[in-house]
Amino acid sequence: MKCTFVPSICxxxxxxxxxxxxxxxxxxxSTIPMKSHxxxxxxxxxxxxxxxxxxxxxxxxxxxxxxxxxxFINTNxxxxxxxxxxxxxxxxxxxxxxxIGVLVSAKMSNEENYLAQKLARAxxxxxxxxxxxxx
Amino acid sequence: xxxxxxxxxxxxxxDLFLGYKxxxxxxxxxxxxxxxxxxxxxxxVSETRYSLxxxxxxxxxxxxxxKIGLLARDCNQRAINVLTVWHQLDPEKIxxxxxxxxxxxxKPQADCSYLSSQAVPPYKQQVGVDNTLGVETADGFTNQExxxxxxxxxxxxxxxxxxRNICPVCFCAECTLEHKDLISPGTxxxxxxxxxxxxxxxxxxxCVDCGLCEDACPMDIPLRLxxxxxxxxxxxxxxxxxxxxxxxxxxxVLGEKVTLSLKPM
Numbered sequence: 001m002k003c004t005f006v007p008s009i010c011x012x013x014x015x016x017x018x019x020x021x022x023x024x025x026x027x028x029x030s031t032i033p034m035k036s037h038x039x040x041x042x043x044x045x046x047x048x049x050x051x052x053x054x055x056x057x058x059x060x061x062x063x064x065x066x067x068x069x070x071x072f073i074n075t076n077x078x079x080x081x082x083x084x085x086x087x088x089x090x091x092x093x094x095x096x097x098x099x100i101g102v103l104v105s106a107k108m109s110n111e112e113n114y115l116a117q118k119l120a121r122a123x124x125x126x127x128x129x130x131x132x133x134x135x
Numbered sequence: 136x137x138x139x140x141x142x143x144x145x146x147x148x149x150d151l152f153l154g155y156k157x158x159x160x161x162x163x164x165x166x167x168x169x170x171x172x173x174x175x176x177x178x179x180v181s182e183t184r185y186s187l188x189x190x191x192x193x194x195x196x197x198x199x200x201x202k203i204g205l206l207a208r209d210c211n212q213r214a215i216n217v218l219t220v221w222h223q224l225d226p227e228k229i230x231x232x233x234x235x236x237x238x239x240x241x242k243p244q245a246d247c248s249y250l251s252s253q254a255v256p257p258y259k260q261q262v263g264v265d266n267t268l269g270v271e272t273a274d275g276f277t278n279q280e281x282x283x284x285x286x287x288x289x290x291x292x293x294x295x296x297x298x299r300n301i302c303p304v305c306f307c308a309e310c311t312l313e314h315k316d317l318i319s320p321g322t323x324x325x326x327x328x329x330x331x332x333x334x335x336x337x338x339x340x341x342c343v344d345c346g347l348c349e350d351a352c353p354m355d356i357p358l359r360l361x362x363x364x365x366x367x368x369x370x371x372x373x374x375x376x377x378x379x380x381x382x383x384x385x386x387x388v389l390g391e392k393v394t395l396s397l398k399p400m
Contacts, residue, residue, distance in 0.1 A: 001150070001151065001194065001197065001198055001201060002166075002168070003151065003153075003166040003190070003194060004166065005158075005163050005164050005165060005166070007158065007159055007161065007163060018161075020163060020164075022190060022193065024193060024194060024197055025197070029193050030193065030300075032185065032186075032301075033297070033301075033351060034161060034163070035183055035184070035185065035350070036161045036162060036183060037161070042350055042351060043295075043297065043351055043352065043353040044295060044297060044351070044353070045293060045295045045353065046293070046294060046295045046296055048295075049295060049296060049297060049300050
């Protein structure tokens with residue numbers, strides 16, 4: 001039997017509380033607050049305490065889905081990204097880059113948010129970038 | 136100490152050993168095994184406290200035959216006793232390596248995160264309950280004052296369930312605090328003082344006074360003090376010392392006959 005403790009950051013909001021995942025044989029059993037973490041100092045809110053439940057949830061989507069003729073169809077990542085890129089190209093060609101807006105999230109890290117705005121400005125060509133925490 | 140752990144693992148006295156190791160600059164719990172015996176060199180003892188016995192119960196639930204060794208402070212040891220009494224751990228399968236903890240006249244030196252508790256801010260001292268008060272001092276307020284002070288503490292609750300989740304002796308499959316008829320879901324603050332008092336009453340004869348709940352409380356509610364009071368009543372009325380007795384607390388209602396008996400006069 002293998003039991004490990006994996007330090008991580010809570011993915012629920014932008015606060016960045018330190019959590020520790022307790023795993024037994026590769027399956028996450030529970031979430032423990034990281035006592036020495038400078039941000040959370042061993043405390044968590046109810047969402048952080050239950051991180052392992054959404055990871056283990058049978059309702060969790062494990063692969064991308066594409067809506068085709070009003071129904072969601074399972075697909076792989078390559079195809080999903082290709083379809084998204086094609087649709088974006090079409091929209092930009094037809095209505096211009098400012099017809100697209102990018103809404104980033106507090107659930108991502110600072111670096112991921114930076115990359116998302118870079119994608120919006122450099123690739124799509126729009127300044128329409130906003131953040132869910134500003135809503 | 137490292138040699139003892141190595142010896143235990145090598146001789147098969149324990150299948151795995153729960154201790155602490157520095158990882159990414161943090162002292163974190165670690166599971167030492169025979170396959171990674173060289174890791175034992177990094178075993179540390181520090182102020183950090185995690186509920187290792189709770190992890191042991193998770194492991195024991197997966198594999199009841201597993202022999203688990205763990206680093207135990209006095210509070211861990213008391214929690215293991217309670218878990219054994221409640222059949223969550225098999226005393227034959229648990230081996231503890233005791234470390235220095237909880238100062239007493241015999242042991243003046245101690246490593247415990249609880250002892251380095253922060254200063255209580257003045258507003259809390261004025262209107263709430265100071266976490267560092269003893270049971271007697273906290274009992275010294277008038278009834279009305281007690282009510283106001285404790286209600287101030289309880290209304291801060293953000294219902295994170297951290298006190299229950301971190302508690303080494305909370306193992307019930309079904310928890311009263313999650314029963315929708317008793318504690319209605321989706322309301323904040325939770326119904327006070329019922330939420331806290333329900334938990335406090337369930338801590339009677341269970342709480343080992345480790346203080347992890349207070350450590351984990353984001354709102355700094357003096358939970359340890361509350362449960363200490365509850366357990367002092369258990370001690371006074373039923374003469375039952377939680378964590379030291381090898382019998383189940385007097386409130387075990389399972390079974391054929393009523394076992395509730397008062398402390399002899």
